[in-house]
Amino acid sequence: MRALARELRTAVSALYNHVSSKDEVLNWVQDDVNDAIDTSSFGSEPWDIALTRWARSYRETFAKHSPLIPVIAVLPIAGAPHTLTMYERVAEGLRTGGWPEDMVVDTIVAVESFILGSAMDASAPEWIFDVGDRCDLAPAFTDAVAARRGSGRPASDRAFVLGLNALITGLQNTLKEIDEFPNSAGLASFGR
Amino acid sequence: MRALARELRTAVSALYNHVSSKDEVLNWVQDDVNDAIDTSSFGSEPWDIALTRWARSYRETFAKHSPLIPVIAVLPIAGAPHTLTMYERVAEGLRTGGWPEDMVVDTIVAVESFILGSAMDASAPEWIFDVGDRCDLAPAFTDAVAARRGSGRPASDRAFVLGLNALITGLQNTLKEIDEFPNSAGLASFGR
DNA sequence: ACCTGAACACCGTTCAAGT
DNA sequence: ACCTGAACACCGTTCAAGT
Numbered sequence A, B: 001m002r003a004l005a006r007e008l009r010t011a012v013s014a015l016y017n018h019v020s021s022k023d024e025v026l027n028w029v030q031d032d033v034n035d036a037i038d039t040s041s042f043g044s045e046p047w048d049i050a051l052t053r054w055a056r057s058y059r060e061t062f063a064k065h066s067p068l069i070p071v072i073a074v075l076p077i078a079g080a081p082h083t084l085t086m087y088e089r090v091a092e093g094l095r096t097g098g099w100p101e102d103m104v105v106d107t108i109v110a111v112e113s114f115i116l117g118s119a120m121d122a123s124a125p126e127w128i129f130d131v132g133d134r135c136d137l138a139p140a141f142t143d144a145v146a147a148r149r150g151s152g153r154p155a156s157d158r159a160f161v162l163g164l165n166a167l168i169t170g171l172q173n174t175l176k177e178i179d180e181f182p183n184s185a186g187l188a189s190f191g192r
Numbered sequence C, D: 001a002c003c004t005g006a007a008c009a010c011c012g013t014t015c016a017a018g019t
Helices: A001-008 A021-034 A047-063 A066-072 A081-096 A101-122 A137-148 A155-179 A182-190 B002-007 B021-034 B047-063 B067-073 B081-096 B102-120 B137-149 B155-180 B180-190
Strands: none
Touching: A021 A047, A021 A081, A021 B021, A047 A066, A047 A081, A047 A101, A047 B180, A066 A101, A066 B067, A081 A101, A081 B137, A081 B155, A101 A155, A101 B102, A101 B137, A101 B155, A137 B002, A137 B081, A137 B102, A155 A182, A155 B102, A155 B155, A182 B102, B021 B047, B021 B081, B047 B067, B047 B081, B047 B102, B047 B155, B067 B102, B081 B102
């Protein structure tokens, strides 16, 4: 709040004439950041392609604003029009793509959880998995960390692409099973 | 630090004789919390079953300690022996399960990203997706939110199970493709 | 070697006093 | 209606002074 006041050339206390708390400011910021996420593929592309594009744009946007991640993850969406519009496009895209209505939100939340977790990971230092001393405690892991080193792009990008491909493939599979055995749709979404 | 000092019945400044910063304390806490995560299925079960059990235990543990999530997500693991031991068990389980060594860490990171994202989501209020006024901006989404209401267990649990099933199914698929076409392993992990 | 209390440079928020 | 400066109740961390 002090930094914001400085930028606006006012006293900190003056802010509270326009805003009821820092949380309200963050809500506005969240809505502004969410507006930068690309949802243009929904409507023109199949749901799985569009969801992949959305996920990449979403992660990229929040990797640039990592301190916001734990905040927006628990922030109610009421009163954030751009955020609402984003979810509307995704929900409409999934519905049109054949997803049953009672699974649309769960699908969005699942993909979003992966995205936000990946965006946090992207803001971690590259050497986060360096074992240091105590290689003795984790020989197989130490080897695995060494084996993935030096392959061009950042490690977190590789993990994201691997996971996103797997997640989308798995979701395609879930949807196909629902279409083939409509009565066991509940089972597919609930697990054992 | 002040709360910790109170609990230990000392002055806050006395803590700094035993610890160099709050971050070091959090590193210890992280290691202690990670020790509660169940990795016992690795070794006795196939990698996909074990990974599923691990993921459930991991999410449950950190859903109970949500303020730690953004911290541990970027905390280096050096000097955290229990954390190292956990990763060792998972890495060893994936290697034994047939995963190529240079994909083990990426697979762990991908699943972990989903877990931590889901644990954050689990600590959000249940009404996070209530649209409030402005239903006009998101009719399809509003319907989807209504459609998933009132189905027993918490919404975040359903999204987690749906996503975890999809993710593991997708990873099984990725591994199968690698076994069938070993030379395109790079493609499978890198995406297009 | 370890403790203590005071101090420093920060926070978000409130409030009486101004215009 | 909106601003100002002082104040409140917090932070993590440092440091001179003690034992």
